Amino acid sequence: MSQSLGTLRQLVMLGAGGHAKVLLSLANASGLHVIGVCDPELHRLGVFEWRGIAVLGGDEALDQLDRTRVGLINGIGQVVGSNLRQILYESAVSKGFQFPPLVHPAAFVDESAVLGQGVQIMAGAVIQPDVTLGCNTIINTGASVDHDCNVAAHVHIAPGATLCGNVQIDSGAFVGAGATVIQGLALGEYAVVGAGTVMVRDLPADSILLGPTARSRSVPDEKHKEGKQ
Structure with a gap:
């Protein structure tokens, strides 16, 4: 499935950390026009340029953008225990902004795949037939999603992770690297599969599967409750 920006002609990055660096590289490789970055910390420090693009200000700079022509890139990475990425996405959408799906030219995405708004598919990733990816989901570098998988919103499939066929993933879940x-x-x-773990049975909501022995334990409520409100 090819990516589409619709009527959007320019893009603005939200955040300027490591995940944003990878996304800016994706945008440059795809020939997309990123006009600037919104980052409160860079703005506070008086930085005017980041990796060759203008620092437009903090989050308040969004109010000056034309929502009909400027799309957003969610440069906030998704880490276990934080819902900042989801909160930022939902706040911007409520203001009328769009997050076009982004696909690195070195990724493979079958034409039957369905990509929600704000999906990010990094270099080397493989998306096989009849996969559905929900909004604001990350398929990170070299990850593989096989046929008929259904991945909900705000999910992170970390670098090198593999989803075999017909896997179902609910909102906010995290599949660790490898x-x-x-x-x-x-x-x-909000279930979490730890890095390097092989998951061989269903994992309930709010659980973490860790290590080669595949133990599970409950996720503390405070780690995810903010994003559920």
Whole structure:
């Protein structure tokens, strides 16, 4: 499935950390026009340029943008225990902004795949037939999502992770770097599969699967409750 910017002609990055660096590289490789970055910390420090693009200000700079012509890139990475990425995305959407799906030219995405708003597919990723990816989801570098997987919103599939066929993932879940989820399994909301873990049975909501022995434990409520409000 090819990416589409619709009527949007320019893009603005939100955040200027490591994830944003990778996305700016993706945009440059795709020939997309990123006109600037909004980052409160850079603005506070009086920085005017970041990696060759203008620092437009903090989050308040969004109020000066034309929502019909400027799309946003969510440069905030998704880490376990933080919902800042989801909160920022939902706030901007409520103001009328769009986040076009972004696909690195070195990724493979089957034409039957459905990409929600703000999906980010990095270099080397593989998306096979009849996959659905929900809004604001990250398929990171070299990750693989096989046929008929259904991935909900605000999910992060970390670098090198593998989802075998017909995996179902609920909102806010996280699959760590190099992890493997065996075919036909399900992850509940905010479930976490630790890096390098092989998941061989369903994982309930708010659980973490860790290490080669695949132990599970409950996620503390404070780590995710803010994003559920």
